[in-house]
Structure formats: structure tokens, C-alpha cells
Amino acid sequence: MSKPPVTPARRKRVGTQLTPDAIIEASLCIAARGSADAFTVRRLGEELGADPTAIYRHFRDKDELLLSVADRTLGEVLDSIPDGLDWKGRLRALAAASLAVALKYPVVSSTMASRTTRRANEFRIVELILGAVTEAGLDGAEAAVHYRMVGDSLLAYVGQRAAYLLFDPDVRAGDESSWSREYRLVDAQGFPNITRLSAQLAEVTHDQIFHARVEALITAIERRAEAVRGA
Structure with missing residues (x-):
């Protein structure tokens, strides 16, 4: 006896067996395709083959989902940073990985440019930057200020680059030809x-601008550390 066909209703019932990880991964899949609607429950429901309201069994609202997805992307950034680097190397690697991940998930990075996830991977990145500026020779308020300088500068730049990718290609072409x-x-x-x-x-080029910004941040930390030691 042949099996009954799998109807949309049956697929939806199967799809409701969701986990937070499955929802996050679905959001990342949508975001990686350059879609600006990675955090709409309707779009996620289509991606997962599930009733969209099932998402709210695992996340309080879309903002909680966004923060969780963003923190997952920060994990990808951290996974790209090799061990054994000095403080300058760690900051350069962090910058390069942050840009690569931002361009991979533009809707996530553009949205999070002025946000904080308040989650584990963000804490790890903060620890990395604080460790770098401390190794450079800064401590106390100086370390805190220069951590924020690095973190906010990277967020602003990669967020800007990510947001640009969400514009229509004709709009981008017009901007790029203006020079x-x-x-x-x-x-x-x-x-x-x-x-x-x-x-x-x-x-x-974008690469020249990015390199100059990262090196300027490192130079600023070096000069401030020299000034503190000489005080």
C-alpha cells in the first residue's frame, strides 16, 4: 500500500518541532542570501516549513531572536581568529573577520551596528579587545575608553559596509561611479x-579604507600607551 502524499499541512506539523538553534540557523540562511526580511516570522515560517507563531515558543519577540542570531555571527568571527597572535595581530584578525562576517550576513550586521547582544560571544569579543589594549600597555579608564574606540569603530564601519549591500544594485552603481x-x-x-x-x-578602494582605519586604531593605542608610560 502506497504512503499518503505529504501535504503542506503535514509538512507544517513536522516543521513545528523547532529548536532555538534551528530557528537561528534558518535566520542565518535567509540573511546569507542577502534578504532584508530575515527576522519576519512569516519569512522564517516559510524557511522552516512551520507555523510562524511557533517561533515565539522559543523567543520572546523578534528583537530577542535578532540578538541571538547576531551573537551567533560573533561566534563565527571568533572562530576565524587564530591562536598565538600578539595584540596587534589579534585586533587585525578581529577586524578582518568582523568585516567578512558582516558582508556574509549584511542584514544582521547593519541592524546590529548600534546594538549590543549582551550574550556570550559578545562578552568574548569584549574580553579579546580589553586583553589586547591591556597587553599594549593601557589599564583602567584608558583601557575601557580604547576598547570602546576599537569596538565602536569596527561596528560602525562593518555596519556601514553591510547596509550598503542591501541597496538596489543600480543605486550602488550610481554611488560608486560618482567619484x-x-x-x-x-x-x-x-x-x-x-x-x-x-x-x-x-x-x-574599500580595502584601502578598511586597512587605514584598522592601522589608525592600532597607532592610536600605541601612542596613548607610550604617553601613559612616559607620564
Whole structure:
């Protein structure tokens, strides 16, 4: 005797056997496809083959889900950082991994640029940065301030890059071509610096900007540590 076909209703009943991990993984799958609706219960229900309301059995609301998903992405960042690096190497590796994960899950990173997960992996990243600035020679309020400088700067930059990926490709193309079009056509008398450096402005890459920002953060920590030691 043949088995009865699996109807949508039957699939949905099976799909309601959810776990928090399954919901988080489904959110990440949607986010990795560049979708901006990774945290709508309707979209998650479709991804999981489940009644969307089943998600609320495991997460109080969409914000709790977002924070949990974001903290999972921070775990991916940490997993990419090799052991045995000095403080500068750890910060460089943290920056590179943060950017890579942000570009992998743009909707998560763009949303979390001004948030805090208050969860285990975020605590581990804070510990990593504090350890780095302490190894550099800072302590107390100086260590706290420079940790925030590093953390907030990385969040701002990777969040900006992630948010940009969510724009329509035509919008991005217009923005990217502006350096070789509109900026080259400005009035030379009114904008002498733009005119003088228009060719160089058009050649700047995202990688160059990111490298310069990370190295500037490291230099700022080094100089402050030198000043503290010399005080």
C-alpha cells in the first residue's frame, strides 16, 4: 500500500518541532542570501516549513531572536581568529573577520551596528579587545575608553559596509561611479582640493579604507600607551 502524499499541512506539523538553534540557523540562511526580511516570522515560517507563531515558543519577540542570531555571527568571527597572535595581530584578525562576517550576513550586521547582544560571544569579543589594549600597555579608564574606540569603530564601519549591500544594485552603481563622474565635474575654483585629487579619489578602494582605519586604531593605542608610560 502506497504512503499518503505529504501535504503542506503535514509538512507544517513536522516543521513545528523547532529548536532555538534551528530557528537561528534558518535566520542565518535567509540573511546569507542577502534578504532584508530575515527576522519576519512569516519569512522564517516559510524557511522552516512551520507555523510562524511557533517561533515565539522559543523567543520572546523578534528583537530577542535578532540578538541571538547576531551573537551567533560573533561566534563565527571568533572562530576565524587564530591562536598565538600578539595584540596587534589579534585586533587585525578581529577586524578582518568582523568585516567578512558582516558582508556574509549584511542584514544582521547593519541592524546590529548600534546594538549590543549582551550574550556570550559578545562578552568574548569584549574580553579579546580589553586583553589586547591591556597587553599594549593601557589599564583602567584608558583601557575601557580604547576598547570602546576599537569596538565602536569596527561596528560602525562593518555596519556601514553591510547596509550598503542591501541597496538596489543600480543605486550602488550610481554611488560608486560618482567619484569618476560627478566629482570630476565640480567647479575647480569652488572645490580646488576635490579637483586636485579627483583621480586619486576615484582610485580609493574599500580595502584601502578598511586597512587605514584598522592601522589608525592600532597607532592610536600605541601612542596613548607610550604617553601613559612616559607620564
